[in-house]
Amino acid sequence: MSTDKRITLQQAAEIVKNGSSLTFSGFTIWRRPFAVIFELIRQQKRGLHLIEVNGGPQTEFLVGAGCVDIWESCWVGHELYGKYGANLSRKVGKKEILVEDYSHAEMLFRFTAAAQGAPYAVTQTSLGTDIHNPDYDILGRAGKRDGKRIAKHKYVFAEDPFFGAGSQVLIPAAKVDVAILCVQQVGEEGTVRVNGQLYSDPEVARAADITIVMAEEIVPEEYLRRNADQNTIATFEVDHILECPFGAHPTGMFGKYDVDGPFLKDFYANTRTQEGFDAFAKEWIFGLDHIAYLEKLGWQRMLNLRANTALNYRPRK
Amino acid sequence: MSNYASPEEYNLADLLCCAASREVQDNEIVFAGTGLPMVAIMLAQKTHAPNLKLIFEAGTLDGRPPELPTSVGDARCETGASRSSGLFDAFSIAQRGYVDLGFLGGAEVDLYGNVNTTCIGDYLEPELRLTGSGGNPDINSFASRTVFIMVHEKRRFVENVSYITSPGWRVKKWPGGEFVHRRELYGSAFRGGPSAVISTAGVFRFDEQDGHMYLDTCHPGKTPAEIKELCQFNLDVSRVAGETAPPTREELHFIHDVLDPDQIFIPKVKKA
Numbered sequence: 001m002s003t004d005k006r007i008t009l010q011q012a013a014e015i016v017k018n019g020s021s022l023t024f025s026g027f028t029i030w031r032r033p034f035a036v037i038f039e040l041i042r043q044q045k046r047g048l049h050l051i052e053v054n055g056g057p058q059t060e061f062l063v064g065a066g067c068v069d070i071w072e073s074c075w076v077g078h079e080l081y082g083k084y085g086a087n088l089s090r091k092v093g094k095k096e097i098l099v100e101d102y103s104h105a106e107m108l109f110r111f112t113a114a115a116q117g118a119p120y121a122v123t124q125t126s127l128g129t130d131i132h133n134p135d136y137d138i139l140g141r142a143g144k145r146d147g148k149r150i151a152k153h154k155y156v157f158a159e160d161p162f163f164g165a166g167s168q169v170l171i172p173a174a175k176v177d178v179a180i181l182c183v184q185q186v187g188e189e190g191t192v193r194v195n196g197q198l199y200s201d202p203e204v205a206r207a208a209d210i211t212i213v214m215a216e217e218i219v220p221e222e223y224l225r226r227n228a229d230q231n232t233i234a235t236f237e238v239d240h241i242l243e244c245p246f247g248a249h250p251t252g253m254f255g256k257y258d259v260d261g262p263f264l265k266d267f268y269a270n271t272r273t274q275e276g277f278d279a280f281a282k283e284w285i286f287g288l289d290h291i292a293y294l295e296k297l298g299w300q301r302m303l304n305l306r307a308n309t310a311l312n313y314r315p316r317k
Numbered sequence: 318m319s320n321y322a323s324p325e326e327y328n329l330a331d332l333l334c335c336a337a338s339r340e341v342q343d344n345e346i347v348f349a350g351t352g353l354p355m356v357a358i359m360l361a362q363k364t365h366a367p368n369l370k371l372i373f374e375a376g377t378l379d380g381r382p383p384e385l386p387t388s389v390g391d392a393r394c395e396t397g398a399s400r401s402s403g404l405f406d407a408f409s410i411a412q413r414g415y416v417d418l419g420f421l422g423g424a425e426v427d428l429y430g431n432v433n434t435t436c437i438g439d440y441l442e443p444e445l446r447l448t449g450s451g452g453n454p455d456i457n458s459f460a461s462r463t464v465f466i467m468v469h470e471k472r473r474f475v476e477n478v479s480y481i482t483s484p485g486w487r488v489k490k491w492p493g494g495e496f497v498h499r500r501e502l503y504g505s506a507f508r509g510g511p512s513a514v515i516s517t518a519g520v521f522r523f524d525e526q527d528g529h530m531y532l533d534t535c536h537p538g539k540t541p542a543e544i545k546e547l548c549q550f551n552l553d554v555s556r557v558a559g560e561t562a563p564p565t566r567e568e569l570h571f572i573h574d575v576l577d578p579d580q581i582f583i584p585k586v587k588k589a
Binding site: 026027028029030053054055073074075076077079080083084085088089092093099101102103104105106108109112123124125126127128129130131132133134135136157160163164165166167196197198199200201202203252253254255258259261307311312313315316 | 405412446459579
């Protein structure tokens with residue numbers, strides 16, 4: 001009845017082409033699809049256009065590895081494990097990347113519009129800020145606004161025509177080629193069950209043309225369909241699935257494992273320079289596959305991250 | 318209130334945390350950021366504002382985490398919440414006007430409370446690219462009051478911020494970029510703006526009519542003249558109400574024994 005949606009990590013990364021636009025599940029340092037991120041770096045993707053509700057370590061790894069030409073988002077850092085995105089900052093300074101700044105709510109509403117098939121969203125956030133400075137339309141300045149995948153305008157102001165509520169900002173739908181999600185469970189046919197905060201996963205999955213779901217486990221559809229009200233994303237919104245335990249490491253996953261703070265601190269401290277990044281990538285990405293990566297991390301480290309299944313996190317005491 | 322701690326019993330982080338906590342009123346809906354504000358809000362919940370409702374940006378509504386989350390997307394945020402959801406709900410609720418108070422931070426602030434978290438230097442040729450906006454402008458646009466917690470250095474309290482990430486009381490009207498009162502731009506969505514800046518030197522508030530910052534209280538040991546000297550703009554020190562109240566022993570107990578015993582965000586005073 002269903003076509004088999006299962007693919008491998010290598011195949012997942014191959015779906016992303018040089019120049020593809022790309023987005024992810026998760027929030028800052030939680031539920032980022034790292035096993036695929038590392039595979040994208042191994043496959044040496046170039047010219048990627050990241051459009052993210054918010055960035056995080058996954059942005060920093062892809063940017064540091066030279067995979068990314070354009071980043072549209074609102075924030076990048078490692079939360080308390082690294083206060084800003086040093087790789088992005090370095091590449092911005094050297095003009096090796098184009099950064100288009102929106103606010104967090106604007107990015108979320110842009111994905112909501114795309115998920116609804118609407119061309120734009122309307123909001124009243126961030127009025128009066130330099131986010132709306134016409135001189136700071138970076139993609140416009142670079143001649144990238146073709147009106148196809150990249151909107152003709154960064155934003156447009158409009159007056160509320162219905163209730164006279166004053167100045168509104170219209171922001172373009174976030175049109176992305178591929179969304180890669182990292183979740184707890186997916187069914188054999190693609191039903192997704194996210195536990196804990198959903199972040200912006202339902203919106204990004206629906207917005208993208210191709211949605212790939214990497215899960216800690218693939219479970220029988222019948223099991224998920226017994227409680228359909230607990231499911232997050234429906235089968236036909238998902239194109240490909242794969243199983244990859246600990247696939248979000250070094251970011252965390254609700255109910256499964258906590259963020260590997262020391263790993264992120266180490267990354268932040270050692271990748272300020274390109275040489276530092278290259279050395280880090282040589283040690284942790286190139287020449288390894290997912291199993292070899294887990295073996296290098298070791299049992300002790302992984303067991304110390306494992307969440308208590310009653311609490312959904314690892315208690316500190 | 319004779320239960321105030323003496324100076325050797327607390328540090329600057331304790332003082333900021335308690336000053337921030339006292340900005341919260343009972344029954345308010347408060348938008349939490351990562352770090353010290355999270356401790357401050359939970360401290361208010363333990364003391365004078367037991368009925369406050371906490372929203373975490375990543376999608377937790379009315380959260381009561383039993384263990385301190387390390388960020389707003391932390392698995393700990395979901396435990397005990399009224400509802401676990403996502404960003405769509407968190408930002409829709411904020412835009413709808415539910416949020417009374419938000420806590421934010423920044424690298425630079427100007428006289429009007431405009432805050433920069435995007436870059437240092439010319440945006441098109443930055444000396445340093447910072448994190449970017451995050452939800453800072455959104456919370457600051459939607460909430461009735463926002464409180465900024467900042468390190469006080471002269472290079473951070475500036476005449477003009479490098480980039481207005483988050484809107485203060487007088488903001489830029491595009492396309493020209495001339496400064497206007499935010500009431501003019503926000504129309505029916507105008508609900509308020511920055512109500513306080515709590516720096517490592519003092520507590521500052523805003524005259525909502527002219528949009529100018531003024532010094533409200535000096536932290537213990539600081540004088541208005543010293544603090545004025547720490548600002549590049551002409552700080553109004555004519556309305557100083559006195560000294561910032563120190564932490565109470567009860568507040569210190571909650572911070573260090575209950576909320577942040579592992580010193581994730583608030584270090585303990587080192588015993589001599």
